[in-house]
Amino acid sequence: MLVPDASHNDQCGIAAKPWPEHTADFRSDLMAGIPPAARDAMLLAATQDPEMGARNDPHQSRLERTVADLTGFEDALFLPTCTLANQIALRLWCRPGDAMVAAADSHVAGHEASSTAGLSGVTVRRLPGVRGHLSPAAIQAALAQPRRPEEQPTRLVWLENTHMRAGGTVPPDGWTAAIAAACRDTGVRLHIDGSRLWNAEPATGLPLAVLAAGADSLSLSLNKALGAPAGSLLLGSRPFIREALAVRATLGANWRPVGFLAAGALEAVQGRSARLKEDHRRAKLLHCGLSHALGPSAGEAPDTNIVLVTAPPGIPAADAAATLKVAGILVLPLDRATLRFVVHARIDDSAIARAVEATARILVATPVKPG
Ligand SMILES: Cc1ncc(COP(=O)(O)O)c(C=O)c1O
Known part of the structure; x- marks a missing residue:
């Protein structure tokens, strides 16, 4: 026994x-x-009159503004899931038939593969990562590699921080900044799937804005480690988020009224x-x-x-x-x-x-x- x-x-x-x-x-x-403070905030918000518009709820605006400021982006959009945030970013940075570079075992190339190909028509060039993370050298080599005329052009580099499949790992210091510089030099966009970027903040001691510096867009989950009731955020420039709003509507995800969800999410962000x-x-x-x-x-x-x-x-x-x-x-x-x-x-x-x-x-x- x-x-x-x-x-x-x-x-x-x-x-x-x-x-x-x-x-x-x-x-x-x-x-x-859901953390108790988030529950209280949701209950209070639920007693207030909801707003009708796609983006004029005060709780939603406060959440989007707060996280945009925390992460160093101009603007943010509250969305139902992180998959949707990722897929809207893909749609905006790539056209059907384009390619992007991502680590072989990243969420976008695995769990989301059918959306990546089916919704956005994007081919993933999968490169081996180090503890899930693509090194600046690997990305520089991939971007420098001549593409034959019949091959899809590479428009986007995709990073995941923390990397789920590798066990919630964070990339080595300086890698994201070096990759951002390589992307800028070659005219390729950089997106970070930061579903769990919140966890990288205490793990590295670096603020979110430093962890995401140089990226053109960022997605964040609100309902994982933070315990928000639901939702995600997509972050980027003002024009990017304006276009994201239109894509969100096209995909039938113009969710309203969501003030009570945003109120809970904001509390969860602040107590993280x-x-x-x-x-x-x-x-x-x-x-x-x-x-x-x-x-x-x-x-x-x-x-x-x-x-x-x-x-x-x-x-x-x-x-x-x-x-x-x-x-x-x-x-x-x-x-x-x-x-x-x-x-x-x-x-x-x-x-x-x-x-x-x-x-x-x-x-x-x-x-x-x-x-
Ligand atoms: C790294 C990463 N990105 C994106 C997602 C998708 O999040 P959602 O379930 O909100 O669509 C997940 C889900 O676990 C994830 O781990």
């Missing part, structure tokens, strides 16, 4: 007991829940700092405990809030996730071999302790299936 082993927790100073009975949901930071630092601290504890238990299968120490674990050979990640679920730990199988743990506001220290104990017990003890 297997005896639960808390020694991995002890080694990392993780406060282990008592463990609550409820399920700990590590699948996504979408599960963070302490929240995200705690998530990163706990992700490091989780990784520490899992490393003690599993060794290198626990992956690299996290930069931010995501820990990727490799399931033992012969055990599909989906099977490992199903077994963990029985133990009250929900994780996401990212592919056949990788389990994703995302730390967010609903994950407390005792959830970390439980996750370490259960994962160690299940992944170390699971017998390898023959063949």
